[in-house]
Amino acid sequence: MKQVFKRPESLIDVPFHFCPGCHHGIIHRIVAEVIDEYELREQVIIAASVGCSVFMYDYFDVDVIESPHGRAAAVATGVKRARPDNFVFTYQGDGDLAAIGTAEIIHVANRGENVTVFFVNNTIYGMTGGQMAPTTMIGQKSTTTPRGRDPQEAGHPIHMAELLANLAGTAYSARVAVNNIKNLMQAKKATRQAVEAQLEGMGLGFVEYLSACPTNWKMTPAQACERVGQELIPAFPLGVFKEFKAEAQAKAG
DSSP, X not given: OOOOOOOOTTBOSSOOOSOTTOSHHHHHHHXXXXXXXTTOGGGEEEEOXXXXXXXXXXXXXXXXXXXXXXXXXXXXXXXXXXXXXXXEEEEEEHHIIIIITHHHHHHHHHHTOSOEEEEEEOSSOTTTTXXXXXXXXXXXXXXXXXXXXXXXXHOOOOOHHHHHHTSTTEEEEEXXXXXXXXXXXXXXHHHHHHHHHHHTTOSEEEEEEEXXXXXXXXXXXXXXXXXXXXXXXXXXXXXXXXXXXXXXXXXXX
């Protein structure tokens, strides 16, 4: 029988233990498949984060260094500068990257550090009980915004992909989703582009993945997946906000 589906070599052969319907497992697989495609597994060093995203070191069969909360991008900077021949990336959630780690990711992008950042945005703090995150949408209920996020009290959700695209050191910035097959294909393509940005020494490669959190959204996995399409994508439009190849070609005339 012809094998049409197998586990990526960059993933350890163990079951995921994420909540049912969580998209971390899908995003893990996309990242691992791309690592395999570019034959990078022996070169990879991941700067791990804090939050649900931290469990990646239980699943990726590569070298990992733990980082203090929010500091993964800064740790990745140090690793890449010390070992420029390694492929270095971070895998972070919205609380880790867009709250405590805001300063780190902004300055990593501004300096044009040659690392790759995979950012999972499920619009809520997943591990610690469903508090409001910097990406929580207007009107979205959380344990700290039980009546829904009010911009007069809590400000507006941060759009990281657009924000980082405006910084000179960012080579590639895109937002994708993994709620259906079409979007999965686009997510895979964006992941490849972000990897290539580092391989070509162009600067920061950044991909934001819109993700479901059925547990804290208090939905079934199917309902959460539908919500990504009906509510998250209109609030956080998908697309490529900066692409180093297009700019390089334009400069070359």
